[in-house]
Amino acid sequence: MENFKNKTVVITxxxxxxxxxxxxxxxxxxxxxxxxxxxxxxxxEVENDLGEATEVISVxxxxxxxxxxxxxxxxxxxxxxxxHIVCNNAGVAENNLKTWELRQQDWDWVLGVNLYGVIxxxxxxxxxMLKSE
Numbered sequence: 001m002e003n004f005k006n007k008t009v010v011i012t013x014x015x016x017x018x019x020x021x022x023x024x025x026x027x028x029x030x031x032x033x034x035x036x037x038x039x040x041x042x043x044x045e046v047e048n049d050l051g052e053a054t055e056v057i058s059v060x061x062x063x064x065x066x067x068x069x070x071x072x073x074x075x076x077x078x079x080x081x082x083x084h085i086v087c088n089n090a091g092v093a094e095n096n097l098k099t100w101e102l103r104q105q106d107w108d109w110v111l112g113v114n115l116y117g118v119i120x121x122x123x124x125x126x127x128x129m130l131k132s133e
Contacts, residue, residue: 005030008080010072012063012121013090015042022087027054034076034083036061037090055080063090064112069120073128083129088121090114 009026013019015037023033027050035050035058037043047058057079061072076083092113094106102110 003029004085006032007084008032008034008076008082009085009087010034010036010076010083010121010125011087011089012036012061012072012117014058015039015046019087019089020046022089023050023056026085027056030054031085032056032080034059034072034080036063036072038062063088063117063120064109066116066120066123069117069124073124076125077128082132083125086121086125086129088118090117 004026009031011019011022011033014023014035019037023035023046027033031054033050033054033056035043035047035056038060040060043058043060047056050056057075059072059075061068063069073083090113092110094102094110097106
């Protein structure tokens with residue numbers, strides 16, 4: 001896809017870092033943006049920053065929860081009617097500990113976001129995206 005004008009792009013982890021950068025670049029290219037992150041305050045700041053450049057909504061989402069990612073998909077389709085690109089970008093790391101020092105709850109958090117976040121994104125969006133081809 002070379003032209004992103006009026007395409008709908010969903011970005012998880014959009015409140016900062018790579019996700020925020022992706023949102024800005026897609027907005028600059030004319031895409032409609034669905035921002036998603038668990039950090040609602042920063043998420044709404046990004047939405048406000050992009051609001052004049054393109055159509056944008058933000059949906060607070062914990063990507064480790066399939067129900068919340070399904071809600072994200074529903075909001076996307078209710079608002080824009082379609083989805084062309086999903087950037088399963090959300091990711092976390094426990095940088096202060098060595099891997100052998102991580103507790104079970106640390107592993108659950110990291111795998112919940114970094115692995116199941118991607119799985120949930122695929123499950124919630126791809127079947128609908130394929131139907132609309």
